[in-house]
Amino acid sequence: MNYKIGVFTAMGMLALLVSCTTKPELRTHISDILNQIDTLSYTQPEKAIHIIDSTLNNSESLTALEKTKLTFNKGEILFLNDNYIDAINTQLSTLEAFKSLNESYYVGNCLITLSSAYLHLQAFDKSQEYALQALNVAQEIKHEKLLSKAYNRLFYLHFHLKDYSQALQYITKSDSLITKSTDTTSIIATKSNIASLYLQLKQYNKALENYALAMNLSRHSSDVKTLVTVLNNIGFTYIEAGDLDSAKKFLKGAATLNKNINSINAAPFKGLGNVFLLDQQLDSASYYYHHALTAYHQNSNFKDKVEVYDKLVAIAILEQDFQKALSAQKKRDSIQRIITATEKDQLLSFANVKYEVKKQETELQYQKEINNANRLLFISIALSLLLLLITLIVFYVNLKLHSKNKASALEQKLLRAQMNPHFIFNALAAIQNITLEGDPLKSSQHIAKFAKLIRQNFDYVRKDKISLDKEISMITNYIETQRLRFNNVFNYQIDISGVDDSTKVFIPPMLLQPFVENAIEYGVKDKKDTLGLVTICIRKEGSSLFFSIEDNGVGRNEASKHKRISETEHATDVFLERLNRRKKKEELSFTIEDLYNTDGQPIGTKVSFTLILI
Template sequence: MSRLLKWAAFLWPLFVFSMSYAQDSRIDSLLTALKNPKLHDTTRLRTIALFRDQYYTGADKNYYYLSKVLGDLAYKKYQQKSTNAPKLQKKYTMWLGSYYSLLGSEYFKKPDHEKGLFYFDKSIAFHKEAKEFKHMHFAMISKAALLTKLKRYDEAIPNVFQALKYFESHKDEVYAEDFAYAYYSLAYVYLKQGKFEKAIEYYEKTLKCYQEYDKNNYVDYHMGKTRSRMAEAYFGMKDYEQAMRFSQQSQQLIKGMNDATLEIENLCRIGMVHLERSEMDQAENIFRQALALQPSETTILAEEAFFHGNLAMGRLYAEKQDLSKAAFYTEKALSIAQTINEGFQLTDASKQLYDISLRRKDYKRALEMFQLQQKLGDASKIEASKNAMAQQQLRYDFEKKELKLKLDAEKKEAAQRNWLIALSGVLLLILLGAYFYYRNSKQKQAIATLEKNQIKQKLLITQMNPHFIFNSVQNIRNLIDRQKNDDAVKYLDEFSVLTRQILENSNENYISLDEEVAMVKNYLSIQQLLYNHKFNYAVRVADDLETDSIFLPPMLTQPFIENAIKHGLSHTGVNGMIDIRFFLDAGKLCFEVTDNGKGFDANKAASNHKSMAMNITRERLVGYTKNQDFAVHTSNLQDQDGNVVGAKVSFEIPYIYEN
């Protein structure tokens, strides 16, 4: 890069000095300087491009002459691919792609449009080979403009939108002027389709892009071109005021920029506005200014501008009743249309000349124009048929190409995805291994904790069993001492059954509610016998409880029942009542035991006995629920007068449900 700047600094004074000479002398000076053997070919190519863009525009033939010099050098170096380094080969490929794009633009301005399409396709191919996708999409936009010129809109639009899609997804490498080029081309498609409002929308986007740049000749020129096209759209909408305003703005911006073709277009449009307003003198004056201009190079665009100018003059004189001059200018317009072989222009000119010939009573010429219109009509039908077939074929080719690109992209994505899946798989295996190791450790800890809790629970039960057995043996002894041998035997039988139940359940972590209720009833019957039937009891289980599916820790309720019998009914002579309930409350299994004794205050005053079984049971409940604040709810039962008529104990039982 530094070498390029060095040579550019060396060559530029020579270019500036040569400005005082004619164009040929200036180019000769450039070509002489480029013969310096110390210059690298990439420097030569860049210098040619800088010189061309500095001193010439696309309206000047020398612009295309220098482009050919650049293209010949690029092609020569491209052909030496076997000896070129990869980076150099890429640069020569890029330059060649740019040259073919310019060549396509050159044929755009000539009647040979098929060559223009051919060179745009070559430009696209070379830029793709160099992986220069930005410039490849520029060439696609240029191709779309030419397709629009040929009214092949279905082929033009996908090219523009594909380029816009690329620009949107690569904003880091795309400038505002690039978007402007795409918007301008898309607007041109809509303009030629007669969708004027849509065209204006995209021309406004084009102007907005150019407004982001500092004001200079390049920006002014392109803003002038854009405003000219907007004026054309407004004229098509019959908004003549806006058409006039934008045409005049375009004229001011392109003044002195050597684009006579665009000036002719603007002047003709301004003249047509005057003509629509019946301002004949102003219109004639403007049309004469337009036809007096001479483009530096004869192109199809210049010919089209002159066509519109002569056709407009013909219409002007026809409305002024000067039929001779009307026929003269319309004949010139028809001659131009025949030269450039544009069907719709031939149609417009032949129709106008037909009307003028009839008014002049030149029936022979009128018949010739009528026959020409008939011929053009048949030709247009044939051409439409051909175009329809061509468009179908091109659409098929385009979709086929798109499919291939999509499949190639999918293959590439699949390869990347496979690598990603493989790496993800390895990472997932590592994570799963770490997770299972962590979970295994946690499970071992949980199992150890559970086993510890189960051992503790069993230990608590074993602490409680001797206490219960001790109490029962004492009760049997009391019966024997009181010589109630039959009761003692009956008590002993029932006690043996209960003892077997307790021993069996002591080895279980959970027993069914059905088994718990059976054990409670057996225990109550023994206690009833011991207390000489001083009390009755009731064990109620709620209907919505499935007693064979609900499992709870064994021996949780017995100490509270024992406490209700022993302490709650200690001062009751007869008609004692123990009421036991198992029920669900908000999905929680609850136990409740009530008695009709003296209540808790009376019990406390009467006895200082401390129930070991109840303390053990509370500790078990805390262990099962993991709740240190677990509470056993106690309260006195009162009658309407506020007298204590009994006591109630309730708590939540931890349980599991098995279906």
């Protein structure tokens, strides 16, 4: 629902911008400049800001109110175009200026913009602080429009926090105030926000009722794009309600209006793709998803393209056209790589890894050259000693190499065994059950997660180190797949502390999975009395990284009565051997603790160990 809230946030801010451009104290030519800025704020924001800066540079003839009003409008334009940090800095200075001018109405508007910007930055405490200040100002000056905006701002905050009951109270207050006005744009935004809230509460009739009011108002306005947005939202509401025929009707209407006004909007096509996928009309779903991709290509919307390609992969798998699935997956992955490539730190990390590999190869080559030189030296000294020495060296090197290759092969084999056929078949069976139950959208989501887990296992098993964020992503996908297998009989929690950037912390791959698997298979899966919980704690302590995997399951003693635990012990031996090969004494930190309550009853198991990062 974020895209719906975002659209109407922008509409509300535009209404705010328009409402703040006329004041009797402003001279006519300044009012004309502000009116010109209004028309450019969306279509040509850079030009609008240039006009404001040029006017402020010639500020000798401007009054204090005119300077502050121009700066305020600049902050609004920055906010409307997603420059939230610059908008905050601009409006903080404007806020103090309006306070000194005793302009309470504009003080309230500044506070509302600050609350909106901080909400987009997910600084919820700051957003609430400024919204409540705006509410106090509006109540003091008894300004209904400002009061409605303050209530609306508090609605957005609680909506994002998923506190829907409180959000409903605020938006209802806003609606009671805004309905009395003639501000059609604000009324449409408020009705749509109410509908979005009811949609989250799954009260579809009330959601459609409010969307219908917004649609009727949009039809009588000249803003066709707003009408398209409302029609699109109605379509998505019908999808949620399970009325696919009605969803098609409104989404096709939105697509037709977009075509009439030559607007690039992929949302209706994406919605139609979802409808036909749910209706198991795979050809039509694919057709509309490709239309959505065409629109996304023009907008360079990479994240949405990745989402659509995930759907196309799922469709191809359902059609058993694995070549098409592979082609779509390759395109999806190429776009994902574009997104990833924008992160400078990841590129630097990749460069560092390549440097380390090259350094090791150079050192190995240098060592070989030394060995060759020594061999020639021994030949020149004595043939017999040389033959004996060569025999001993060859025997020793071969024995060491054989031992090393055997250990490496065993480790790789056991690491790959973590994604064993038993687990794969059970996971696929669970996904098949969802599909047979008539929920292809949910099954496609699980297929995408499962495919990502398989890809992660085969990618990471060939690496010596991976970043902590990749390890967490892989273990999260693994746990979600296990939850699907066992019908959500347990929950999980991952707590990370002390790590500033998980993309810069590197650890051996797939360390956590054996112990998480044990916690699920031998602990929480068979828990009867309460819901199982697996907790993973990761804590950076200086140059070390502490890990613990804890479950509230039946305990090892109880599990051993019903299940063989030899595989668990074998996986532990391999884990300790992997730590031992790092030669940092990390294996000494490894502990397995049986947990008991005050009555001596088993209440779970806790595994912990520490890695040295340097």
